[in-house]
Amino acid sequence: MCDPVTLTIAATAVAIGGQVMSGIGQAQQYRYEAKIADQNAHLANEQAHDSIDNTNLEAQRRYRELSQTKGAQQAAMAANGLDLNFGSPVDIQKDTAMIGAEDLAQIYKSGFELTRSHEITAWNYKSQAAGKRAQATGALINAGFQAVGTALGGASQAAGMGGSSAKAAGATSKINAQF
Numbered sequence: 001m002c003d004p005v006t007l008t009i010a011a012t013a014v015a016i017g018g019q020v021m022s023g024i025g026q027a028q029q030y031r032y033e034a035k036i037a038d039q040n041a042h043l044a045n046e047q048a049h050d051s052i053d054n055t056n057l058e059a060q061r062r063y064r065e066l067s068q069t070k071g072a073q074q075a076a077m078a079a080n081g082l083d084l085n086f087g088s089p090v091d092i093q094k095d096t097a098m099i100g101a102e103d104l105a106q107i108y109k110s111g112f113e114l115t116r117s118h119e120i121t122a123w124n125y126k127s128q129a130a131g132k133r134a135q136a137t138g139a140l141i142n143a144g145f146q147a148v149g150t151a152l153g154g155a156s157q158a159a160g161m162g163g164s165s166a167k168a169a170g171a172t173s174k175i176n177a178q179f
Contacts (some may be wrong), residue, residue: 004161005158008154008157008158008161009154009158011133011154012150012151012153012155012158013154014153015154016104016147016150016151016152016154019143019146019147019150020144020147021023022143023139023142023143023146023152024143026135026136026139026143027137027138027139027140030132030133030136030139031132031133031136033128033132034128034132034133034136035123035127037126037127037129037132038125038126039105040121040125041122041123041125041126041129042122044118044119044121044122045118045119045122047118047121048115048118048119048122051111051113051114051115051118052111054111055107055108055110055111055112055114055115056111057109058107058111059104059107061110062100062103062104062107063100063104064094066100066103067122069096069100070093070096070097073092073093073096073136074089074093077081077089079090082169091106094129110155129170154176171178
């Protein structure tokens, strides 16, 4: 059977190995989570770009509708013999342009808000990824400190046992010498 000092050293070595492996495992998990957050940030940036493209397409559609409406109004008024540059026909054209401008402003405002939301989400994911990388580094550093602490504790315990064994052996020798 092994003496207590050897067992203490072996137990300390196993504990150190476990702490280091645990730290490495935690670091790997945090790095994996950072990669997921990076991917989510990339996807959110793509959504922001899509939002800009969709906003521009919707605005183009509204410009076309507005042009068609103006053209239909002008054709109808001209067919009825109205002067397009005077009175009610001018007011109707101005109102149509104003309503169209309001619609376009709302389209761009909504598009901006959606794009901004995606950009904020991307930034949050990037921050999360950076935090996970910092946690990975922290896990490795913490594992190192725990391993050193365990090694020092084990060495202290082994030294105490070694001294106690020597004292016990010395005391046994003195007792045996007396007989």
